[in-house]
Amino acid sequence: MGDLLEQLIHGLTLGSLYAMVATGLALMFGVVRLVNFAHGEFYMLGGYAFWFAYGELGLPYPAAGLAAAAAMGVFGLVYERGVIRAILARTWHVQLIATLATSITLTNLAILIFGTQPREVPTRWSSTIVEVAGVRMAWQRLLVLAAAVVIFTGLEWFVTRAKLGRAMRAMSQNREACAVVGVDVQQVALATFGISAALAGGAAALISPLFNIFPDVGALLTLKAFAAVIVGGFGYVKGAIAAAFLIGLAESLAAGYVSYAYKDAIAFVVMVVVLLVRPQGLFGRRIGI
Amino acid sequence: MTRMRQSVMAVAVALALLLVGNPPGARAQGGPPIKVGFASAMTGPSAITGEGVKWAAQMLVDEYNAKGGIMGRKIEAYFGDNAGTPGEAVSAVRKLVDVDKVDVIIGQTHSGACLGALPVVKELQVPMIIEACSNPKIRDLIGKTVNEWAFRVNPDDVMLANQFAKYMSQSTKSVSIFAQNDDFGRGAAAAYDAAFKKVGIKLVSTEFFDRGQADYRPVLTRVKRANPEAVLLVMLASEGSVFMRQFREIGLTQKLYARGSMATVEFLYQVKDSPNIADGLVEATYWTPALDPAWEKQWLERWKVPVRVHGSLAAIAFRYALVPALEQAIKKTGRTDRKAIRDALEDVDVASTPVGRIRFDDTHQAFINMLLVEINGGQLKILEKIAIQP
Numbered sequence: 001m002g003d004l005l006e007q008l009i010h011g012l013t014l015g016s017l018y019a020m021v022a023t024g025l026a027l028m029f030g031v032v033r034l035v036n037f038a039h040g041e042f043y044m045l046g047g048y049a050f051w052f053a054y055g056e057l058g059l060p061y062p063a064a065g066l067a068a069a070a071a072m073g074v075f076g077l078v079y080e081r082g083v084i085r086a087i088l089a090r091t092w093h094v095q096l097i098a099t100l101a102t103s104i105t106l107t108n109l110a111i112l113i114f115g116t117q118p119r120e121v122p123t124r125w126s127s128t129i130v131e132v133a134g135v136r137m138a139w140q141r142l143l144v145l146a147a148a149v150v151i152f153t154g155l156e157w158f159v160t161r162a163k164l165g166r167a168m169r170a171m172s173q174n175r176e177a178c179a180v181v182g183v184d185v186q187q188v189a190l191a192t193f194g195i196s197a198a199l200a201g202g203a204a205a206l207i208s209p210l211f212n213i214f215p216d217v218g219a220l221l222t223l224k225a226f227a228a229v230i231v232g233g234f235g236y237v238k239g240a241i242a243a244a245f246l247i248g249l250a251e252s253l254a255a256g257y258v259s260y261a262y263k264d265a266i267a268f269v270v271m272v273v274v275l276l277v278r279p280q281g282l283f284g285r286r287i288g289i
Numbered sequence: 290m291t292r293m294r295q296s297v298m299a300v301a302v303a304l305a306l307l308l309v310g311n312p313p314g315a316r317a318q319g320g321p322p323i324k325v326g327f328a329s330a331m332t333g334p335s336a337i338t339g340e341g342v343k344w345a346a347q348m349l350v351d352e353y354n355a356k357g358g359i360m361g362r363k364i365e366a367y368f369g370d371n372a373g374t375p376g377e378a379v380s381a382v383r384k385l386v387d388v389d390k391v392d393v394i395i396g397q398t399h400s401g402a403c404l405g406a407l408p409v410v411k412e413l414q415v416p417m418i419i420e421a422c423s424n425p426k427i428r429d430l431i432g433k434t435v436n437e438w439a440f441r442v443n444p445d446d447v448m449l450a451n452q453f454a455k456y457m458s459q460s461t462k463s464v465s466i467f468a469q470n471d472d473f474g475r476g477a478a479a480a481y482d483a484a485f486k487k488v489g490i491k492l493v494s495t496e497f498f499d500r501g502q503a504d505y506r507p508v509l510t511r512v513k514r515a516n517p518e519a520v521l522l523v524m525l526a527s528e529g530s531v532f533m534r535q536f537r538e539i540g541l542t543q544k545l546y547a548r549g550s551m552a553t554v555e556f557l558y559q560v561k562d563s564p565n566i567a568d569g570l571v572e573a574t575y576w577t578p579a580l581d582p583a584w585e586k587q588w589l590e591r592w593k594v595p596v597r598v599h600g601s602l603a604a605i606a607f608r609y610a611l612v613p614a615l616e617q618a619i620k621k622t623g624r625t626d627r628k629a630i631r632d633a634l635e636d637v638d639v640a641s642t643p644v645g646r647i648r649f650d651d652t653h654q655a656f657i658n659m660l661l662v663e664i665n666g667g668q669l670k671i672l673e674k675i676a677i678q679p
Contacts, residue, residue, distance in 0.1 A: 120530060129538060217501065
């Protein structure tokens, strides 16, 4: 029983990470119909921003976390203006190549700027152990789970109640109609990228104290988040979040009870099975985010 | 006029005698630079190894060129990125040979990359000195009769496992292996499985992980369930720091053995906030900074980070295998083409190096010393130096 609880906690921690990255990916797809293959690198840059703020500047943990999220938010805005806006009207091939090229460029820039030595940013939370129902874990894991609940609740409120959030929902349903009724679609797209990138930065600040930061960390993460977005019903944020937790749990249980080496393969088989049964995704709907 | 003609004749004869009488080596003083290719993982999850190799190469080139090169020939370094994988290793070798036109390659650091590169160096007929690939299969794929172009300085995991298992059996009866899911990890796991049987150690479980993994807790839970007396880690420092934190987080207290780069200053640098986290870990290796303090100091001064194992191993291959081979090739033949370097490598015999004697046998394998290094009080301590017999 303790064993199962342990695997479930791992699964939920991993799921939180995947969900925070997948949410940004789903938001972007929902609003501008573009898959950002550089999204894992946003997480990577967020990790380095957090390392700089916390490890180098010595800011307190909450301030460093917010700084990383804010820095990535600004980066998201720049990325939208510099890369996305130019390719939004182009075919999906061009979008694919442009975002992939950004991903490769960012990874190699990180190697040049930060070097290849993995950065560690242990905090007091990650170094202090707590025992819950016989399972030992760092406080940081509980913080990740709590933060995930707060972030996703806040996001739900934002897209259903806030003016900008509702504009984003509207755009995910009909971009042209939004433009006709006077919604500034370019500004909404810009804000979407800022929010999505800030989410990746926030995820990095929460997770980096547990795991390393290194230039290549985003590659596998993009794949997992992308899988969550597909399983959740393309562009449906709540679906992506649920699917991310499903993938995290499947991976953790596979690693704990079947094979650690093939845990990713098993998680992806689960994804394929879900898509065979429900090709529209687990929660496929016509309405986007 | 006659005196003038006589003088010219005398000078011409003297010049001719000088040229004919001088040994080939003297003729080769000066001349075009020697191009050395360094192949390692410059990108991907193993990029830290390639960065170390690149830094070591830059230090070596500067050092030797400042002394006037090797017998008057300057050294030029070129780099190939194998990303730590067999497929990319093929591209790295082709790039070094076809584009950079290197005379010799040092690399490929990662066993998978080595296995991928071996057929290509044979096809392209370029000598390659392997500095750190320990997969046992390589032994069967190099040598005078199989692939005369490849030479290996480092021992393989069968050689290391037999000695290390004997050491482990003094205090351990059961072990779980946790290894990288690549040719290095799988080769080592198979070697230790066989070695444990010979000394009566029970292998409780073997787990593999992909490099760049974030969370080891699920597999640590499996180790906790299996409850072996010890865990053998086949992993590099870059993964080791996260692994060790989670090992302690979950509350495991098993004795730790390692192969890779755990008992290294690289690892201690990464866990500098908790330097005792891996106290008691013993690693089977063949290089540690204490073997060459001058190199360590030089490295630290230049790069401001602790010396890296894989760069240092590339430096060992350069200094004690390639340089003597080049000197010999120049002295004997006056040439430094690929064939001349390959032939000279077969005759290399340097008795005194920081890692032991470097001399290649007919299988093109050198037999340097094996070390058992322990992390103790956040410091590295050499427990034993064992001569590996052919």
